[in-house]
Amino acid sequence: MDGIINRRDALGALGALGAMAVASNSATGQIPEQPPLPDVRLVPHHAHSRGVRGRMTGAKAAVTALQCECVPCVFGIPGAQNNEFWDAMKTLGMPYLLVTHEASASVMADASARVLGGVGVCAVVPGPGLTNALTGLGEALLDSVPVVAIVTDVSRGPDKPSFQVHSLNNTAILQPITKAVFEIHHQAEIPSKIHEAFRVARSGEPGPVGVVLPFNFLAETWDYDDVVPPPYPSAFDENAYRRAVGMLSNRKHRVGIYAGMGCLDVGPQLAQVAEVLQAPVATSVSGKGSIPDGHPLAVGWGYGAQGTRAAERAFKDVDIVLAVGVKYSEVSTANFAIPRHDRLIHVDVNPKNLGRNVPASVCLNADSRVFFARLLADAASVQRPADPRLWKSIRSDRELDRCENRTIRVTDGVDPMAFLVNLRCLLGPDELFFIDVTASTHWASESVDVCGPRRYFTPANNQSMGWAIPAAIGAKKVRFDREVVAVTGDGCFLMSAIEMSTAARAGLPVRFFVFDDGAYHYMRMLQEPVFKRTTATDLARIDYAGFARGVGLGYNEILHNGDINAGIARALQYPGPVLTRVCISYEGREIRWLNAAKSAFIKRMPGDQKVRVATRVAVRSLKRHPEND
Secondary structure, three states: OOOOOOHHHHHHHHHHHHHOOOOOOOOOOOOOOOOOOOOOOOOOOOOOOOEEEEEEEHHHHHHHHHHHOOOOOEEEOOOOOOHHHHHHHHHHOOOEEEOOOHHHHHHHHHHHHHHHOOOEEEEEOOOHHHHHHHHHHHHHHHOOOOEEEEEEEOOOOOOOOOOOOOOOOHHHHHHHHOOEEEEOOOHHHHHHHHHHHHHHHHOOOOOEEEEEEEHHHHOOEEEEEEEOOOOOOOOEOHHHHHHHHHHHOOOOOOEEEEEOHHHHHHHHHHHHHHHHHOOOEEEOOOOOOOOOOOOOOEEEEOOOOOOOHHHHHHHOOOOEEEEEOOOOOOOOOOOOOOOOOOEEEEEEOOHHHOOOOOOOOEEEEEOHHHHHHHHHHOHHHHOOOOOHHHHHHHHHHHHHHHHHHHOOOOOOOEOHHHHHHHHHHHHOOOOEEEEOOOOHHHHHHHHOOOOOOOOEEOOOOOOOOOOHHHHHHHHHHHOOOOOEEEEEEHHHHHHHHHHHHHHHHHOOOOEEEEEEOOEOHHHHHHHHHHHOOOOOOEOOOOOHHHHHHHHOOEEEEEOOHHHHHHHHHHHHHOOOOEEEEEEEOOOOOOOHHHHHHHHHHHHHOOHHHHHHHHHHHHHHHOOOOOOOO
């Protein structure tokens, strides 16, 4: 597995971190001395047989099944109903991470899956443990991320006592936010149900799966003889494929490719297909990195007014859109403002996603890997001649975008977009970049160049504020060899900041950057045009230095544009986890996504509602003192 590192590499990384421990003496960026990092529990090279065999307790059978699935780490909190399970993990050498809140357990499992391309695992107790974890599972569901949630349950059955602690209907709670829920009714079922959960989580459109395991089975023994089943076969609609090839074979039609998360693990094939078709490639938010931003046909994210200018311009000349492994979701389309094309070929592994929100000429149910392989085999039928003029146009447009992004436009504090561009440059191409739900999320989508898959991460479709903090910690746990940064807002910080204590306790040197402007500025941007005032958007003032000191983090500040590069360098050189406050302002830059979303919203607004909003805005505009917060 790509995410496994040996102890020698880890010790070398720790030594390198120690060598960079000298902090800057800048008055605004001084970082206090910290004790050396403790050793980090590493993922062992898997040597277990591909099955659960022999007499053992249910707890050991569950852990052995996870080892057979090559799980790199289990995230969660032990409790009365799953202590047997946690003890078995320690006995069998299964890596785990104690989190501070169960919401983080599911988010870290999600991040583990995104980073490694495998299945993430969390383990929680029933009742509040599960309900706390629902937000992360919901994000995994809407973002198509495979996660298996091991939820220990109370004892079930007619002879069991009533009013057990945590005795909510945990299966019913899981059902709306998972692909499937597997209930275990006897300890003999433990390995097979866990393996089937992994199989379902990976199959088709990936997503979370729940396993509900009554705690009394964990201590009971059984003679097991279970093997890991093969994956489910992928569907492929041959007739739809032939129609798609027929459409693409008309060389008078110019093609543009829209690539989503389903293309992350087939980047080389995507690039080859783009070169065969001479097609510009735009990605969704979740698909960033499926084609390197340095590729001559890569135009950035989106292909409408919400995306990069280069993508918008390139797709204006497109006759056929080939959308692969992507959902036309609200976030990626800026409130469904995506331009319509007369010819759209929509390819997705989930037939329920095809033709949704944007009408498709051809709906092709297929896995992206299989589709690209077939199309490359039929390349002679769809090949276009090289188009140097297209490459030149894309190169020019992208350089204009990059020049605009790195130009300072915000002078009161730190320019967020300039900060994001510089952070990406100082990180290097292979490091892991997590961004939270802030107004700056959309600037990051535009400006952060990504050199390959599984390097850029954001909660796209459930928009879980505070997600980036635990996600970055989970990523660092399974990819200790990579630098990991999290960019969050001050509002998001308030929702999950205490989880930073986990990074300090576990010795995971994540670099946390918090954009501080003292408000839910995103909400202000949405409220002010419609209501001509803001409501409930002012935040409490936080002593970030005191917080960092209290949970064991280093501390750093970036207060103005002139300190961006030096401030980022101070954070990256610190040998442990560090919190950097970035004092920002949003005044001076447009947010293309927000403008496109507003335009789409107004266009669809009924006439009477437009009149009501316009009247309200006119009346409130006459007031000299707006009633903000």
